[in-house]
Amino acid sequence: MSLENFVHLSKPSSFSWEVEGERIMFETGRIAKQANGAVVLRYREAFLLATATAATQPSEGIDFVPLSVEYREKFASAGRIPGGFLRREGRITDEEVLTSRLVDRSIRPLFPKDYRYETQVLVHVFSTSEECDTEPLAILAASVALYISDIPWGGPVGGVRVCRIGGEFRLFSSLQERERADLDLVISCSPEGLIMLEGGGKEVEEREVLEAMEFAQRGLVSFFERVSEWGKEVGRPKRALLEDGDRAAVEARAEEIGRRWEASFAEAFGFSVKKARRQALERLREEVLEAYRDLEGEGFDAGFCAKAFELAKSGFMRAQILRDRRRIDGRGMGEIRPIEVEVGILPGAHGSSLFTRGETQALVTCTLGMESESQVVETIFGEGQRYFLLHYNFPPYCVGEVRPMRGPGRREIGHGNLARRALLPVIPSRDAFPYTIRVVSDITESNGSSSMATVCGASMALMDAGVPISKPVAGIAMGLVCEGEEVAILSDILGDEDHLGDMDFKVAGTRDGITAVQMDNKLGSVERSVLERALQQAREGRLSILETMSKTLGAHRQELSEHAPQVASLQICPETVRQLIGPKGKTIQQIQQDTETSIEVSENGRVRIYGRSRARLQEARELVEYHTAQVEVGKYYEGEVSSIRDFGAFVRIYAHVEGLIHISEIDHKRVQAVEDYLRVGEKVVVKVLGVDRKGRLSLSRKEGLHIQKECVENWKGRM
Known part of the structure; x- marks a missing residue:
C-alpha cells in the first residue's frame, strides 16, 4: 500500500444506519489505524471496537481457514471493577465464547476456500448498557471491519436479533424486552440470503421461524446499501492472494x-x-x-x-x-438411524439415560441440588443465578482419538448452550420445582449429531429423575448437498456428511413446536425454499424420534430418586427471618443439626428445607414454624406454662411468642391460688384475647377448656 493511500485511509470517516427509529453509527480512521481494518460502532450507550488483522504470508501445511475470533466485554463498559484478587478481566467467559462463535460463524463462510493467511478478528465492548444487545452489534462491527480492510473476504454480512413480542417481530430488543419474547433468534445474512442462525422459541411453528428469517433479510437491505456505498469511499483495495497451490x-x-x-x-x-x-x-x-x-x-x-x-x-x-440418492450408510434422504433408549442405568444418579442413534451415543445424568448450589454467573452488569445447568463433554475416545484432556473447548460450550436452550422452555419454574438442576452429557461415541443426541438423552434423564418437564424434547441435525440446481436435504447427518456437505442445520423441539435452532453453511447463503424444505423434513424426523423415545419413558416419573434430596417450602413473615436465624446463626444451625437437613432462607421470608426423608423434613418444618410463627387475636393455641406469678401464669406458645393468663382467666370459678390449677411445664390450650397496656399478649385458659383439638392452630401439640 502506498503512503498516500495509507494517509487517505487514516482520515476519519463515518456512516449511519437507521433501523426501527434508532441510529447505528460506524466510524473508521480514528482508532486502531494500524489494523488491516478497524471500525467503531456506536448505538445508544454502546461503543464497540472491531479490528481485523491478517498475516502477510500464508501458513504452510494446513487445509482450513486460519481464522480466530474473540469477543470481550470490558467491565469498565458498565462502570464496574472486576472481582478477584487481580481486579482485572480474566479468562474469556462462556458468554463471551458464545458471542465469539456467533461472529465466527457469520464471517467464516465468506473467506476464499483456499485462504491460508492467519487472520484475527477482535471485538471489544468499551461501553454498553442493559438496553443494548451487543451480540448482533458485534457481528455488524466485525463485518464492516473486514469489508473495508484489504483482507480478501466476500462480505458484507449483516447481523440482527429478531424477537417476537406480543405477536410482532422486532429488531434489536433490549435484555428486558427479550424476556417477554416467544421467539428469539440471532440471524446473519448476506445480500444473497441466510448465512447463520442461532436461537430458540417457546414451541413455535416452522413457518414462524421462516417469517423471522425473512423479516431479518428485509430489515438488512438498507444496511447493505449504506455499507456498500461507504466501502467504495473508504475501503482498501483487496490484496492479491499468494496462491497456496494451483x-x-x-x-x-x-x-x-x-x-x-x-x-x-x-x-x-x-x-x-x-x-x-x-x-x-x-x-x-x-x-x-x-x-x-x-x-x-x-x-x-x-x-x-x-x-x-x-x-x-x-x-x-x-x-x-x-x-x-444414496447416502454413505445406505439410508434414504429423510431416513433416521436406528435408535436405542435406556433410562435408569446408573443406580447412584438421580436420573440417567443412554441415548444411542447409529454410531452416536450420549450417556446423560441429571442431578438435583439445593438452590444454593446454583451457578453464579458474573457479567459486566452484576451477578446472576442459573438454576438449570447443562454441560456437554466430548472426550477423545468417542471418535477413537488420543489428545490431552483439558477444560471444555468452544465447541463443547456451544453445544451445551444449544442443548440447554432446547430444554429451557419445558423446565418447571422454581416455585413449582425448587431445585438446582444439573444435566451432564458425556458423548461416548460420535458419528454426527452429538448435540442433538444430547438433547434427546437429557430429556430422558430429566424425566427419569422425576423433573416435571412439560413435554419431552428431541433434536435432529439436517444436512445439505448442493451442486447448481441439484439439491439434496439429509436428515440425521453423519460426521462425514457434515464435513463434506454444505450445511449443518440443527432443530430441536417438542411435538408442538420448535424450542431451538442453529444453522451454519459453507455456501455463503442458503435460499428460503431450501430452508423451508429442511424445516419440514426436520419436523417429520423430530416427531419420529419423540415417538421412539416415548416407548421407553413417555412422561416424568411421579417420584424422585431415593438418592435425590426431598424439599419442603414455606413462607414466613419477613420480620421473623432474624428470629429463625438466631444470634450468629445459632438457631438455624441447631435446627439443621437436629433434623439432618439443610435450610435456605431468603430476605422475603421464603424458606426451603432439603432433607433425605419426608419425616426429617416435617421435623424441620415444625421447628421453623415454632421459631417464626405469629398468633392472631381470637384464635386458640396450645402453649407451655413457663412461669407462675401471684396474679397469673405466663405461657409460651412459640419460641418468641409469650403471653399472660391473668388469674381471672384461668377458670370459670373464682381462683384463689394459681398453683392449684397450673404448673410450670404443663401444656395448656389458650385463647388469644388481645394485647394489654404493656404490650403483652393477653390469654385465656377458661375460654379454651372445652375446645376440640381440631380448633387449635398450632401443630399437633408438639412443643
Missing part, C-alpha cells in the same frame, strides 16, 4: 483420481460402519499417493496429491447423494 491443477488431479479409482471409492464408501469406512479410505489414500509417487518420481508433491484425493473423496460422496 487450484485448477488440484481440481484436474482430483477429477483424474475420481475416474481412475471410482470403483475403489464405491467399495470404501460401501462400509456403513464409520471405523471400517475410514480404514478403507485411508488404505485407498495410501494406494493413490503411492501410484503417483511411482509415476512422478522426484517431482512428486505429497501435499498436492493429498489435497486432490480429499477433493475427489468429497466429490464422490456428493455425487453419490445427488445422482444415486
